[in-house]
Amino acid sequence: MKGRAGVLYTLPLMLWSCIFFIIPIIIVFIYSFLAKGLYGGVVWQFSLKAFSALFSWSFFRVSLVTLLIAVLSTILTLLIALPVSYYLARTKNNTLLLALVVIPFWVNLLLRVYAWIAILGREGFLNHLMTFLGYRGEPVQFLFNFWAVVIVHVYTYLPYMILPLYSNIEKFDFGLLEAARDLGATHMGSLVRVMLPNIKGGIVTAILFAFIPTMGSYAIPDLVGSTNSHMLGNSIAYNIRTANNWPLASAISLVLTLISALGIMIYFFLNRKPARHKVREAP
Amino acid sequence: MKGSRVRVEVVAKWFDDFQALKDVSLDIKKGEFFSILGPSGCGKTTLLRIIAGFEDPSAGLVSLDDQNVVPLPPNKRPLNTVFQNYALFPHLTVFDNVAFPLQLRRENPKVIETQVRKYLAMVHLNGHEEKKPGQLSGGMKQRVAIARALISEPKVLLLDEPLSALDAKLRQSLLMDLDFIHDAIGITFIYVTHDQSEALSVSDRVAVMNEGVVLQVGTPYQIYEQPANPFVARFIGENNLLEGVILSKNGFCYTIDTDGLGALKVTSESRLWEPGQRVLHTIRPEKISITKTKPGGLSKDYNLLPGRTFESIYSGFQSKFFVHPEANEKMQLKVFKQHESFLERGPDISWDEEVFLSWDADDGYIVEAIPQ
Structure with a gap:
């Protein structure tokens, strides 16, 4: 009886994900196999044109740039997030520090990206700082390039990495580090050999939290990037709004969804529980 | 090594x-x-x-x-x-x-x-x-x-x-x-x-x-x-801690006027102690023997205290007794008795019984002098 009632409890959630998740994906899936309408929309006629357009140099290039930006910014974010979350977890009065990590969530993403424009722009804070420190050359444009896109992604997804890492490291038994030191490991050695394997779940979660949204990023490359740092999100927007090619936009969306799904599958693979053996008492 | x-x-x-x-x-x-x-x-x-x-x-x-x-x-x-x-x-x-x-x-x-x-x-x-x-x-x-x-x-x-x-x-x-x-x-x-x-x-x-x-x-x-x-x-083991003033000294054997209990004999290897000094001395609970009848044939370096049990705890291999000495009802002494042989009618001493506590002067120990 209990089991059947349990199914009922999940009904609202199942309805929710049907309406807002599964049905849209099915629509996108169907659209990608239809012909493009002249002024947007689709013509109800089977066509593989959208998918054949994916096998082009320009699409390959955009995919590569997207992947590169996502991988690079995920690695950089992780390198910053790991020591920060370690410090947070080992600090006793960390309420204020945690608040500082969370506060950016309260500010709209676009506002935060515009703040970066104010920092990196030709007339921006960074150029003023350089002049103040004695730089006498032409003002430098730090915006509208590949690295500006990477930096703003690192900034945006840092809290998304810090929080799962922090909650994982906080549960870690730091006594194990002492044990490792005692048995001959250096400080760094104890962190790499003992802490990292034990917070693996947190690291994988943190990587997914940064990697998947970066793969689908649109606003950031649109605002601080250039044509060289065009990402798949920009291609989708372009095909919907300018090129009136909805089937192609749907096909690109499908590819993105597949890449994200692949990431989640890797996550489940890495976090799977080992098969349990029966515990036998020693004689 | x-x-x-x-x-x-x-x-x-x-x-x-x-x-x-x-x-x-x-x-x-x-x-x-x-x-x-x-x-x-x-x-x-x-x-x-x-x-x-x-x-x-x-x-x-x-x-x-x-x-x-x-x-x-x-x-x-x-x-x-x-x-x-x-x-x-x-x-x-x-x-x-x-x-x-x-x-x-x-x-x-x-x-x-x-x-x-x-x-x-x-x-x-x-x-x-x-x-x-x-x-x-x-x-x-x-x-x-x-x-x-x-x-x-x-x-x-x-x-x-x-x-x-x-x-x-x-x-x-x-x-x-x-x-x-x-x-x-x-x-x-x-x-x-x-x-x-x-x-x-x-x-x-x-x-x-x-x-x-x-x-x-x-x-x-x-x-x-x-x-x-x-x-x-x-801290180590269980103990009865007693205080008193040394009355006399006979070789290694001291007679101590113990607070509330009167004269008790204690042997000490140390010759430091002098009559008139106030000292802390101890007797381990397992070194006291507890009997219902007055033990006979004790040597002169024995201590004998009549008292009344107010608590007895049987724990298989031994019994613990808490005894109020007759000389001072407010004091309590711990006594452990090993059950070395089978007790046909169960433990022979229970609570609220007249008992006699006795121990050899050698079993007592003087810990330290107490500054007065």
């Missing part, structure tokens, strides 16, 4: 404005099984952590075979620790846990294999190599930790309350295993515990600590029979 001599010289440790250790000095011999015994919060674990290198002393030094190790980090010290909570690496198998110190040194895999099997055999854990710590019982976990701490052949093994998380039966058998391992490999063991029976049963010498101070260092026999001060007398 493969172990090291460990010397702790006037070590002090401050945590902010709390002083955890006050000028602690110990000289631990090569290959000794040395215990540090004290109630929780007495500073014994802090002292062990200073020896291991997890804490720096605020003052003083720690030396291994005349080399000062205070500047060395824990990984450079030739000593390993067995922790109270086992501290096994949960992501590694039993084999990899034990192999950890050797893998750090990039030892030949064949050497690692034979060494791990040798040390796992020493702690009776062959056949469990591929299990994860989460699949082991508490006793097995601690044995893995012991093997892991010994495999790199340290000169000193530090044990921080290694058995306190285990149940009583397991504690006994693991303690005997530890004693056996100590005899087999012969390195210095420094064993921190709050459990006096553990400390007394396996140690060569015991240091009793309280409030950051070492109160007495001695063999288990000395600690039990000749406590150096009231704390040790009270």
Whole structure:
């Protein structure tokens, strides 16, 4: 009886994900196999044109740039997030520090990206700082390039990495580090050999939290990037709004969804529980 | 002897404005099984952590075979620790846990294999190599930790309350295993515990600590029979502490006018005490004999006190009695009686019964003079 009632409890959630998740994906899936309408929309006629357009140099290039930006910014974010979350977890009065990590969530993403424009722009804070420190050359444009896109992604997804890492490291038994030191490991050695394997779940979660949204990023490359740092999100927007090619936009969306799904599958693979053996008492 | 001599010289440790250790000095011999015994919060674990290198002393030094190790980090010290909570690496198998110190040194895999099997055999854990710590019982976990701490052949093994998380039966058998391992490999063991029976049963010498101070260092026999001060007398085993003024002295035998009990005879090897002095003296509960009838034929150096039991606790191998002496109803004396033979009609003494307590003057002990 209990089991059947349990199914009922999940009904609202199942309805929710049907309406807002599964049905849209099915629509996108169907659209990608239809012909493009002249002024947007689709013509109800089977066509593989959208998918054949994916096998082009320009699409390959955009995919590569997207992947590169996502991988690079995920690695950089992780390198910053790991020591920060370690410090947070080992600090006793960390309420204020945690608040500082969370506060950016309260500010709209676009506002935060515009703040970066104010920092990196030709007339921006960074150029003023350089002049103040004695730089006498032409003002430098730090915006509208590949690295500006990477930096703003690192900034945006840092809290998304810090929080799962922090909650994982906080549960870690730091006594194990002492044990490792005692048995001959250096400080760094104890962190790499003992802490990292034990917070693996947190690291994988943190990587997914940064990697998947970066793969689908649109606003950031649109605002601080250039044509060289065009990402798949920009291609989708372009095909919907300018090129009136909805089937192609749907096909690109499908590819993105597949890449994200692949990431989640890797996550489940890495976090799977080992098969349990029966515990036998020693004689 | 493969172990090291460990010397702790006037070590002090401050945590902010709390002083955890006050000028602690110990000289631990090569290959000794040395215990540090004290109630929780007495500073014994802090002292062990200073020896291991997890804490720096605020003052003083720690030396291994005349080399000062205070500047060395824990990984450079030739000593390993067995922790109270086992501290096994949960992501590694039993084999990899034990192999950890050797893998750090990039030892030949064949050497690692034979060494791990040798040390796992020493702690009776062959056949469990591929299990994860989460699949082991508490006793097995601690044995893995012991093997892991010994495999790199340290000169000193530090044990921080290694058995306190285990149940009583397991504690006994693991303690005997530890004693056996100590005899087999012969390195210095420094064993921190709050459990006096553990400390007394396996140690060569015991240091009793309280409030950051070492109160007495001695063999288990000395600690039990000749406590150096009231704390040790009270902390080790059970005891009856009495106070009184020395009336007379006859060789080694002192007659003490004990508060509330009158004249009691106590033998002391020390000649320090003088008539007129106020002293603290003790009689262990198990050394008092309790009878329902007045015992006859006592020698002149015997003490005899009539009294009334107000509590009796039967616990199989012995009974504990709490007795109000007739001379002073407000006082209570503890008496333990071993049940050496079968009691056909059950315990012969119960509560609220007239009894006689008697003990030999030799069984009493004078702890210290009390300044008046």
